[in-house]
Amino acid sequence: MTRRLYTILLRLLLPLALLRLYWRSLKSPAYRRRVGQRLSLGHAAPATQVWIHAVSVGEVQAAEPLIRRLIERDPPLSVLVTTTTPTGAERLRERFADNPAHRYTPYDLPGILDRFLDRTRPKLLIVMETEIWPNTLAACAARGIPVILANARLSERSAHGYGRFAQLTRETLQGFDLIAAQAEPDARRFIALGAQPERVRVTGNIKFDLRQPASLLDRAESMRRFWGSQRPVWIAASTHEGEEELLLAAHRQIRAILPDALLVLVPRHPERFDRVAELATRQGFPLARRSRREPCHADIAVFLGDTMGELPAFIAAVDTAYIGGSLVPTGGHNLLEAAAVGVPVAVGPHHFNFAVITELLCSEGGAVVVDDTAELTRVMSAWLSDATERARIGENGRRVVEANRGALDRLMALVEARLVEPSGGEAESN
Known part of the structure; x- marks a missing residue:
């Protein structure tokens, strides 16, 4: 597929995207x-120095x-963050x-992108992780805007998918001025698909450099008192469709061994909160919902974390963690929030x-992979x-996080180099 054909198809699909x-x-x-x-209409996006796209x-x-490093820099840089989802926007605001500033990501079509770039005039675009948009890269190249794919990751599965469109993928990857990969396997896959070595x-991985706010432990202690300081508590974080049934089955078996055990269940997508609540209730589990500030008495078996922005405190407050999207073929989510606070973690x-x-x-020794519900129950x-x-495994995880910090400094050095104009002067402030 060529970029021209891609653009035609995207134009045809735009009404479906809006629907x-x-x-x-x-x-x-x-x-x-x-x-x-998303169409670059209405209120103008602010002019900015660095545009960061995070889905x-x-x-x-x-x-x-x-x-944080960019806005706290001396002198600070004006930053615009675009996200695709409202949950991403809400997390940024929190x-x-x-x-x-925040805007929703403009659709990857030339006219829409031209309006967006005319208004924002960024000096640099930083794209997070695995977002590869052909027209966005072409529009930036036409305006001399360097583009960095930061904290870049590419699984074998994703690489195989991109490989089906070899010409378009190769052309697009060559539009990045820099691909800052998380690990050697990621780098090899990008190069194999056509990125310039x-x-x-x-x-x-800059996720190792995440620093939680000082208030996190105080919030976690308060949350734990609310649940019950003496009862065993585990969390299933960022769960997906089809996964909650498996986790509730595991929890039923856990409660057969530990009758007062509490499951903190946090679905990934807010639009699923009500369905998951209904599922737990239908299966006979006494339920309390965080959004309703319902008390978590000793007879409550499942606590539904149906609010935004509290997951880090939930994780820090529990005894053990399971990270969702991994008992079903979604690909999993980040283990590091649990490891960083010394909570032993399991994934599917x-x-x-x-x-x-x-x-x-x-x-x-800071995490384990479980193959199925039975093994999750046992662990x-x-x-x-x-x-x-628990303390031994949690400390192993914490030590891994501390030992792998430093990716942010390496990435910032590369970002700074691209913020300096060819003449040697720094990009002008807006």
């Missing part, structure tokens, strides 16, 4: 807000240390309020989006019954 936004807004009204921003919550979280660097077999992190933590029951073992 999909409307469909999603029926369950999550935030999707119908600020739709004009959703996970990418915003990954970008957080980078954003962590940063109104600085940096001299533009690929292995800088590490489908963790290909975080394969390197998972392998590293497992090799150092969680054993950990919840043994505080000494």
